[in-house]
Amino acid sequence: MTGTARRPGGRTARVRAQILAATVELVARDGIAGFRYEEVADRAGVHKTSVYRNWPDREELVVEALLQYVDDLGTVADTGDLRRDLVDFLMVIAEGLAKPTVRALEQATHAIHESPAVRRAVTRILQERSAALRRRVDLATARCELPPIDYALFGEMISGPVHLIVNRGLRPFTRADAERIVDVVLAGVRATTPDA
Amino acid sequence: MTGTARRPGGRTARVRAQILAATVELVARDGIAGFRYEEVADRAGVHKTSVYRNWPDREELVVEALLQYVDDLGTVADTGDLRRDLVDFLMVIAEGLAKPTVRALEQATHAIHESPAVRRAVTRILQERSAALRRRVDLATARCELPPIDYALFGEMISGPVHLIVNRGLRPFTRADAERIVDVVLAGVRATTPDA
Numbered sequence: 109m110t111g112t113a114r115r116p117g118g119r120t121a122r123v124r125a126q127i128l129a130a131t132v133e134l135v136a137r138d139g140i141a142g143f144r145y146e147e148v149a150d151r152a153g154v155h156k157t158s159v160y161r162n163w164p165d166r167e168e169l170v171v172e173a174l175l176q177y178v179d180d181l182g183t184v185a186d187t188g189d190l191r192r193d194l195v196d197f198l199m200v201i202a203e204g205l206a207k208p209t210v211r212a213l214e215q216a217t218h219a220i221h222e223s224p225a226v227r228r229a230v231t232r233i234l235q236e237r238s239a240a241l242r243r244r245v246d247l248a249t250a251r252c253e254l255p256p257i258d259y260a261l262f263g264e265m266i267s268g269p270v271h272l273i274v275n276r277g278l279r280p281f282t283r284a285d286a287e288r289i290v291d292v293v294l295a296g297v298r299a300t301t302p303d304a
Numbered sequence: 305m306t307g308t309a310r311r312p313g314g315r316t317a318r319v320r321a322q323i324l325a326a327t328v329e330l331v332a333r334d335g336i337a338g339f340r341y342e343e344v345a346d347r348a349g350v351h352k353t354s355v356y357r358n359w360p361d362r363e364e365l366v367v368e369a370l371l372q373y374v375d376d377l378g379t380v381a382d383t384g385d386l387r388r389d390l391v392d393f394l395m396v397i398a399e400g401l402a403k404p405t406v407r408a409l410e411q412a413t414h415a416i417h418e419s420p421a422v423r424r425a426v427t428r429i430l431q432e433r434s435a436a437l438r439r440r441v442d443l444a445t446a447r448c449e450l451p452p453i454d455y456a457l458f459g460e461m462i463s464g465p466v467h468l469i470v471n472r473g474l475r476p477f478t479r480a481d482a483e484r485i486v487d488v489v490l491a492g493v494r495a496t497t498p499d500a
Contacts, residue, residue, distance in 0.1 A: 231474060261465070261484060268464030278427060288457060296492025
């Protein structure tokens, strides 16, 4: 097996992926300040020194663990039906909020004031997601389905209620909720934006 | 001073208020599972037994501490200007999210699955707030400024983005944000609700 260690899919890559996955789970459970390298190693089925050797800095470990999920978090489909694509986007967010990955990201956002590195990672992940939404909104604007809008606030307006409902956990977030949110915000944006 | 102990504003009332205030601060910092009776007593300037005697059950202590703030959290003014009252409501929420009281409530919402008592307290506080919003919306409906709407989702649609922006902390939440959110949601609700 000599020489295969650095090949993608090889042993090193697999070990790294296991360590990063374990990190995400533990950050989700214990927070960035609370998770322990020993437990990461236990969960990943590796020796503690493998974790320390690869990531001597715990912030770098957290940042890399979070960044692997950029792709999962930053997709908005283009089926040609804006309403449907946005409703699907909200359903993905709602389902994601129940996953360790995204809970880890949420935990991380509570720590952004303490750690510049984590702040940069969280900012980058949120920017990727917001860039994906922006690309989809640009298509809609080019197709004259939507006036030019403030992307950031638009994203916050449709996803904010999803976060609130899921995080409170007092009632389930349904597709009907997602549809109503998208309908109200789209209609409101069209009614209030100049040059609509 | 005999006989004054149970008078509102008397020594007992003051001690209780100090204990409840200390509890809120510590729940905000350490969570419901993490805060310690000893530290509550230290902060309140009382002996630990005063805390144990009055609240042998820690959930009851948390619940009572949170419920004192029902009034702070559940007010929506009626100046006759719906847009302004809703914008003010969002600014109060945004400012509140920086206070220990409300951070304690947010912490508590993370624990609602573990504790039925805390779940009831959080539910009640949110219901009080939502009842205040409902009273204001009812006035607007009676004045034909707004069609009949789903109060719960309306509240989530205007306050969800505030929570998201403030909790992420990547940019400040401004009055211009609050105005844009209220304008879009009001216009959207008017455009999409039957019998508007």
